[in-house]
Every structure is written in C-alpha cells, then in structure tokens.
Amino acid sequence: MKKKLRSQEWYGRTGKDGFIYRSWMKNQGLPHHLFEGEKPVIGICNTYSELTPCNAHFRDLAEAVKRGVWEAGGFPLEFPVMSLGECSIKPTAMLFRNLASMDVEESIRANPMDGVILMCGCDKTTPSLVMGAASVDLPSLVLSGGPMLVGRFKGKKIGTSDVWRFAEDFKTGKLSQEDFIEAEAAMSRSVGHCAPMGTASTMAAMVESLGLALPDNATIPAADSRRKVMAHLAGMRIVEMVKEDLKMSKILSRQAFENAIMVNAAIGGSTNFILHLTAIAKRIGVDLDLTDFDHFSAKIPLIANVQPSGEHWVEDLFYAGGMPAVMKEIQKHLNRDCITVNGKTLGENIANAECYDRNLIGTLEKPIKPESGIAVLKGNLCPNGAVIKPSAASPHLLTHTGKAIVFEDIDDYKAKIDNEALEVDENSVLVMKNVGPKGYPGMPEVGNMGLPKKLLDKGIKDMVRISDGRMSGTGYGTVVLHVSPESAIGGPLALVKNGDMIKLDVPNRSLELLISEEEMEKRNSSFKPLSLPYERGYVNLFLDKVNQAHDGVDFDFLQGSSGSEVKRDSH
Missing domain, CATH: 3.50.30.80 (IlvD/EDD C-terminal domain-like)
Structure with a gap:
C-alpha cells in the first residue's frame, strides 16, 4: 500500500481543519489539486540574506531548485530561517549556530512538508541546517552555494587566506590603506563563499562525503551555470527521496562519519569541522569523540593542493576533478558501501571519477604533503x-x-x-x-x-x-x-x-x-570563575546549556533525534 504523505496530515483534512490549512495557502494562486496528496511537498529551507553575502545569490538558486521539484512532480514551498553571516554578525556567528539549528528543526517539524532541501553556504549555515534537519529526520538533501571565483590583485590570484598576509603587510607598512581597499574588491569579485578551503568549503565537502549532497556539490563555483544545474537536479532528486523514504538517519551511519573525517584530512579542511561534525553526530545519535578524528585522520595525507594547507583554490579543485576525484584517491580507506542521497553508494559515485591535474590532486603514494588531518x-x-x-x-x-x-x-x-x-x-x-x-x-x-x-x-x-x-x-x-x-x-x-x-x-x-x-x-x-554579565535572552540560555568544545559546543537538551511527529493541532 502506498504510504500516506506527511503533508496530508495538514492538507488532507476535511471540514474546518482542512479549510484553514488550505485556504490561506490559496491566496498565493495555488490550485486545489496541489493539496490532494499526489505531489510531495518539498520545503526549501533558505538561508538567503543580504547580511550573509556568501548566500546572497540564493534567491536565484532557489528558483532553480523549484524548477527541479516541479519537473519531478513535487510541490515546492520555500521558507526562510535565521541566516548567519560570518563577516558581519557580532560577537561571532558560532554563538548563534545552535539558535539557527533550533529555528530549522522547529520550522521543519511544525510545517507540512515531506522532504527538505537545505540551502547552505556561509560557514555556520551548513552545520546549523544539518543539525536541525537531523533532529527531525525527514528525507533531506543539502545544496551548497559554491565558492566564489578566485580574486586577482596586482597580477596574483588572491582569496580569503590572503587577508592574514595583507594584515601583516599593513601592520609593517608594506601595504597602504589604499591598497587594502583595492584588494577588498579584487578578492570578493563574484557571488559565493570563500575561495580557499575555509570552513564554508570544508562544510560543503563534509556533506558531500557524508552522502547528504549530490556529487560535485562542494566545488562547483557559485558563479558557474552548473551550480544552477546542480540545484535543479537536487530539486528533482528530493522528490524521489520522499518516495523512497530515504531519511537522514539511513544515510548518517557511523561509517559515513568516518568517511567525512578521512576526506577532511585529504583536503586539509578547517579545524571547525570537528565541532560541527561532532554536533551533527550527537543529534543523529552516532557515538563520535575526539579520538576518532585523530585515529581516522592519521593514515590520510594531504591530497588536495588547496589553500590554506596547499597553494591553489577550490575553484581550481573543481576543474581538476572535484571531490569525487579526491575521494577516489583514498578510496581504499573509505567505507564505500555507504548510501548517499542519489540512492547510490559512495563507491558507485566515485568509481568513474578522474583527476585532470596532478598539481591539484595528489595520490596516496605521492601526496601534496605527508602530514594532514587534525x-x-x-x-x-x-x-x-x-x-x-x-x-x-x-x-x-x-x-x-x-x-x-x-x-x-x-x-x-x-x-x-x-x-x-x-x-x-x-x-x-x-x-x-x-x-x-x-x-x-x-x-x-x-x-x-x-x-x-x-x-x-x-x-x-x-x-x-x-x-x-x-x-x-x-x-x-x-x-x-x-x-x-x-x-x-x-x-x-x-x-x-x-x-x-x-x-x-x-x-x-x-x-x-x-x-x-x-x-x-x-x-x-585560588581560581575565580569569569564573571559573565548576560542575564537575559538567548545568550543567557547559551551560557547555561552549552557543552564544551570536545562535545561540539551544542546544547545538551538538543542531543538525539526527536523525530517529525506533530503532537496536536491548534484549531
């Protein structure tokens, strides 16, 4: 017997409840047949914000997702959640990661959707969306925004890693304020997140290696038309995932987390990866601790020659073969039987991957650097x-x-x-x-x-x-x-x-x-604890409930998946 769609708990009602759930939706020009239960409702969880410049192109990207959902026979409904702009938000975006994850979790659980596309880009938007969605455990697929195109300044390629070099040169008088201003525009010359393997691209690589994103999700540049193609394909695939009931808990196995740790070592990924992967694991109920990061990193050298550990950029890595080519180089260490969002195993996804530039992608025998990982x-x-x-x-x-x-x-x-x-x-x-x-x-x-x-x-x-x-x-x-x-x-x-x-x-x-x-x-x-002058609001909650770094800096009361059940109606 065909499984009843979750969205029908709202839209399939008769009488007053059905009237209320459907009528106000129809003010958007939506015909009645969309609510009759044949089309899976796909939530498009969008972290678009002009205050989050890495994600400022997500309006266009969401439209490409919708086209894919419509083509596959789904019913797309876009909704916003809290967006965390790394370079703008004070005192630090990490303070609000858990808040954003709560926004995502409750928005998904409380609303009529059968599957979710998680639109992520800037550093904390990826873990917060994945953490929140993992706690609900619906079919979910991550779509990253992509890295920006590499900057050019005085004849050289530049990216975010150069900010630290520029700052030192400015401090010692080698770079003027006028040069600094010129470099600002030269570095951030297209839509997308940071060009090196910073936390944003590390998170995009993380979800691809976990199996939560389609192959090549991590490295297609944001300005490349193929990023929109990826969005369209993601929209099509999430509809099929709903029909297959391919939930996050079926993908996020212990073996998938081990793969992510090994891939992070191969790309020289961000140390922030530890905090975020640990938090995601604890949300889904997988036992993961600091010793795992050392153990599974230890045998993996640096394969991707990308800054800050290497010399090049994520855009270059895409042209050289992307994450599938990197993973293929370490495939003998990976758990290749892990299922991914496209319904194939990780091994199947990387089987035909090719490297097109050995300056960008090394091998186990001839790595970029022998020491990598965390x-x-x-x-x-x-x-x-x-x-x-x-x-x-x-x-x-x-x-x-x-x-x-x-x-x-x-x-x-x-x-x-x-x-x-x-x-x-x-x-x-x-x-x-x-x-x-x-x-x-x-x-x-x-x-x-x-x-x-x-x-x-x-x-x-x-x-x-x-x-x-x-x-x-x-x-x-x-x-x-x-x-x-x-x-x-x-x-x-x-x-x-x-x-x-x-x-x-x-x-x-x-x-x-x-x-x-x-x-x-x-x-x-004789130690005296630091006086913490926050007595109200979210920061007070954070200080009261946050775990330490080795536990992922999550809230203790959010660990473990609570499921998608809606307890009662409001009408």
Whole structure:
C-alpha cells in the first residue's frame, strides 16, 4: 500500500481543519489539486540574506531548485530561517549556530512538508541546517552555494587566506590603506563563499562525503551555470527521496562519519569541522569523540593542493576533478558501501571519477604533503583535548618548548601585542584565555593571533599560539585550538602565568604546562570563575546549556533525534 504523505496530515483534512490549512495557502494562486496528496511537498529551507553575502545569490538558486521539484512532480514551498553571516554578525556567528539549528528543526517539524532541501553556504549555515534537519529526520538533501571565483590583485590570484598576509603587510607598512581597499574588491569579485578551503568549503565537502549532497556539490563555483544545474537536479532528486523514504538517519551511519573525517584530512579542511561534525553526530545519535578524528585522520595525507594547507583554490579543485576525484584517491580507506542521497553508494559515485591535474590532486603514494588531518592533543593543559592542523603549521614548531606570553582575554591581547615593552621573541608561546564557548561567549575565531609587530619586522612568520577559541578555516600557522575545558570555567589554561614553560609535541599528541602538580593545585585553589554579565535572552540560555568544545559546543537538551511527529493541532 502506498504510504500516506506527511503533508496530508495538514492538507488532507476535511471540514474546518482542512479549510484553514488550505485556504490561506490559496491566496498565493495555488490550485486545489496541489493539496490532494499526489505531489510531495518539498520545503526549501533558505538561508538567503543580504547580511550573509556568501548566500546572497540564493534567491536565484532557489528558483532553480523549484524548477527541479516541479519537473519531478513535487510541490515546492520555500521558507526562510535565521541566516548567519560570518563577516558581519557580532560577537561571532558560532554563538548563534545552535539558535539557527533550533529555528530549522522547529520550522521543519511544525510545517507540512515531506522532504527538505537545505540551502547552505556561509560557514555556520551548513552545520546549523544539518543539525536541525537531523533532529527531525525527514528525507533531506543539502545544496551548497559554491565558492566564489578566485580574486586577482596586482597580477596574483588572491582569496580569503590572503587577508592574514595583507594584515601583516599593513601592520609593517608594506601595504597602504589604499591598497587594502583595492584588494577588498579584487578578492570578493563574484557571488559565493570563500575561495580557499575555509570552513564554508570544508562544510560543503563534509556533506558531500557524508552522502547528504549530490556529487560535485562542494566545488562547483557559485558563479558557474552548473551550480544552477546542480540545484535543479537536487530539486528533482528530493522528490524521489520522499518516495523512497530515504531519511537522514539511513544515510548518517557511523561509517559515513568516518568517511567525512578521512576526506577532511585529504583536503586539509578547517579545524571547525570537528565541532560541527561532532554536533551533527550527537543529534543523529552516532557515538563520535575526539579520538576518532585523530585515529581516522592519521593514515590520510594531504591530497588536495588547496589553500590554506596547499597553494591553489577550490575553484581550481573543481576543474581538476572535484571531490569525487579526491575521494577516489583514498578510496581504499573509505567505507564505500555507504548510501548517499542519489540512492547510490559512495563507491558507485566515485568509481568513474578522474583527476585532470596532478598539481591539484595528489595520490596516496605521492601526496601534496605527508602530514594532514587534525591532530588531537592531550595533556595537563588540555585534559579533554585540544586540536591543531599540522598541514597548516610550520614543521619546525610542531615540537617546541617555549615561555608563555599570557593574554587574559581578547582586549588584553589587543592592548599588549604591539607594545615594544612586551618581552616576547620567536621562541615564546602566545596564550590567550577566555575565548571559549562560555568565555567570549560563542568561541570566536581569534585563535590565530596576529604576531607582534616587532617580530614581523624581523621577518618572523609563525609562532606557537594556544587558546580555547577557534580559528578561521582560511587561517594557518602553528595554532593550538579548542583547549578543553575552557579557561572561563576553570580549565588548566586559566592557570597559566607569564613565564611558564609550555611543551608542544604534536608527533606524540601532547600539550603540557611544565609546572608541578603541587603548583597546579595551588593555583587552582585560588581560581575565580569569569564573571559573565548576560542575564537575559538567548545568550543567557547559551551560557547555561552549552557543552564544551570536545562535545561540539551544542546544547545538551538538543542531543538525539526527536523525530517529525506533530503532537496536536491548534484549531
């Protein structure tokens, strides 16, 4: 017997309830036969916003999705959810990821839809939409917005990773304010998200490797007409997914998460990937912890030669064969039997993939770099873990012991970093406290602290930096992040003092504060928690309910899928 569509719980009613559910919808010029139960209702969850420039082309992209849905016999209905613009929103988009995920979850559960297209682009829009949809567990397909075209400035290709280089050149007087302004426009010259393998493209690669997106979703440039073709095909496919009852829980297996970790290593993806993948896993009920990221990354070298770990751009990676070609190079390590949204296995999707440029895509035998992935550190400075991206670090600093230069918070850092009196040299270890989930709040992307001007003037390009915060996926350097537990709640990072020796040993996955246990206990006994002056609204909820970095910075009450059931009517 044919399964009754979920949307018919609304539109299939007789009497007053049916009248109310259908009548106001008809003011949009929708004929009655659309509500009679033959056409699956497809929700198009759109994070379009002019305040989220990475997603500002989503109006056009949504129209392409609708054409596909109509062609396949579905009934598309577009709806907005909270949009998170990484470069505009204060204090940090990460503070609102969980709020956006709640918006997505409740919008899907509360409304008459049988399947969902999740339109994602800017960094936090992808995890927030996937987290929310996973909690409802309807047939869902992710459509990314695509990377922007590579910028051009003074004869060179540029992208977001160059912002950090430009900032250093500006600080040392090599780049004028006028040049900076010219570079702004030259870098952001088309629709789409960041051009390197930052968090946005890492998230697009994540959903493709998880099986939640169609092949090539991650790398087709936003300005390329093939992005609209992808949207059209996504619209067609979601209708079939509803008929097949291909829900997220059937795709998001433990093996799919293992694949995503290995693919992230192969592309040199963002460290933010850990937080978001962990949160998604806990929403769908898959057991995943920090040790998995280290274990499944360890055997995968850097395959994609894309900034910030490599030299090129995501646009170039698409022309070289895209994610299918990258995954094919590591296929012997992947779980190829995992089902994906197009109904095929991952193995089937990559079977015929080809590499067209070995400068862009390496092999297991001849990788771009032998060391990749994300290394998870443990030690008395990070009992619950910390992370570093070796492929974006300086090899000579991966084993390093140095004297701590401590900044109590971001304002303390800004006030001191360029002070000539700061007793710092290239062997020092920069430590920033109170930028974790609760401390900032929201865990901002300030972990890749800019270096002191007097060291930049000497030609120093990298130092060991440690914090309980995050780093932009476009950033680079020997940067230890996500120290857990965070300093604001009494984690060991809070106890570090100027002049303490810190030992980083990435090969042995260790991060140690070189003081005695007795001294550690003495300092701990006098610790006073950070005063958090938020007494109302969402931020208050965040501070009360947010988990630490090793648990994904999600809310404890949102873990686990709660399903799509609607408990009662309002009429």
